[in-house]
Amino acid sequence: xxxEEARNLMLECLTGSxxxxxxxxxxxxxxxxxxxxxxxxxxxxxxxxxxxxxxxxLSESQWGQFAQALQVRLAQETVPVWVRLMHWLRRPRVAWxxxxxxxxxxxxxxxxxxxxxxxxxxxxxxxxxxRAMVTDSMTRAAPSMTxxxxxxxxxxxxxxxxxxxxxxx
Amino acid sequence: MDAEDLALxxxxxxxxxxxxxxxxxxxxxxxxxxxxRMVHNHEDASDLAQEVFIRVHRALPRFAGRSQLxxxxxxxxxxxxxxxKNRVRLVPIELNELTWEAPAQENPAEVVExxxxxxxxxxxxxxxxxxxRAMVVLRLYQDLPYAEIAxxxxxxxxxxxxxxxxxxxxxxxxxxxxxxxxx
Numbered sequence: 001x002x003x004e005e006a007r008n009l010m011l012e013c014l015t016g017s018x019x020x021x022x023x024x025x026x027x028x029x030x031x032x033x034x035x036x037x038x039x040x041x042x043x044x045x046x047x048x049x050x051x052x053x054x055x056x057x058l059s060e061s062q063w064g065q066f067a068q069a070l071q072v073r074l075a076q077e078t079v080p081v082w083v084r085l086m087h088w089l090r091r092p093r094v095a096w097x098x099x100x101x102x103x104x105x106x107x108x109x110x111x112x113x114x115x116x117x118x119x120x121x122x123x124x125x126x127x128x129x130x131r132a133m134v135t136d137s138m139t140r141a142a143p144s145m146t147x148x149x150x151x152x153x154x155x156x157x158x159x160x161x162x163x164x165x166x167x168x169x
Numbered sequence: 170m171d172a173e174d175l176a177l178x179x180x181x182x183x184x185x186x187x188x189x190x191x192x193x194x195x196x197x198x199x200x201x202x203x204x205x206r207m208v209h210n211h212e213d214a215s216d217l218a219q220e221v222f223i224r225v226h227r228a229l230p231r232f233a234g235r236s237q238l239x240x241x242x243x244x245x246x247x248x249x250x251x252x253x254k255n256r257v258r259l260v261p262i263e264l265n266e267l268t269w270e271a272p273a274q275e276n277p278a279e280v281v282e283x284x285x286x287x288x289x290x291x292x293x294x295x296x297x298x299x300x301x302r303a304m305v306v307l308r309l310y311q312d313l314p315y316a317e318i319a320x321x322x323x324x325x326x327x328x329x330x331x332x333x334x335x336x337x338x339x340x341x342x343x344x345x346x347x348x349x350x351x352x
Contacts, residue, residue, distance in 0.1 A: 066219065077227070
């Protein structure tokens, strides 16, 4: 064990609990190193002196005053509404009611989704078959209409330019 | 987390205010002692301890339980005390606050001597830098393991040991005449 290791361990040995093997190793080192032994003695004496001052003990009446003052200060605390609500909901008496209400709400939601009535189809929405029928009939009619227009255009072109369209006989 | 603490925390979260009272009763003495060792005044230590429990009441519903409840409580205590000492500096330690309960059989001269020793020790500890003082209090007077002190102080175990060694070195120098006289 080095002197540095011994000093690190010294503090633990003197102020707290250390495994027996580490304690033994330190004792072995202290027997061979006078510097560390003097250091250990100094630390040990200082710790012992520091520990001679006992903790202040409060009497029962002082603890009573402490509890009273704490209650007053707690009562003055402004707790946010949501925190109070959550606290209230978690109370054993309320918790069962909250759980039951939540379960009922979830069940109602599930039932409403599972047995949903389909919305009525709008009157303007024609079935696809009808739409196809209308489109086909129009396509079929279009070629004959085009032919008629071509005939009319050709005949109009052959009409003499000086022809007077006067009279009716 | 300690099983008893866990049960009390769960009960408090479940709405049982009496669980909080049980926690206060369980930890009030150690919290008060740390505060008193840090500020050396009953009124201030009592106020600080109350403030610790008010903060616990406020934060307990959100306490994640990653550390021991005790560690968390002591961290709040130390931080409040360090903050208090930063705000209120250079307040002389009152002699009647030094908590020295002289044994009944001691004669008046010994009582005076003990009071003087108590005062010297308190002044010596008070002269340490705040974090060193907190570590000395937690280690020597609360007997907390280094790992827990490291968790409270938010540093490594090695830092705690090095800081403690430095603190004890200073205290050795200050208290050397008293240490010598006791040999």
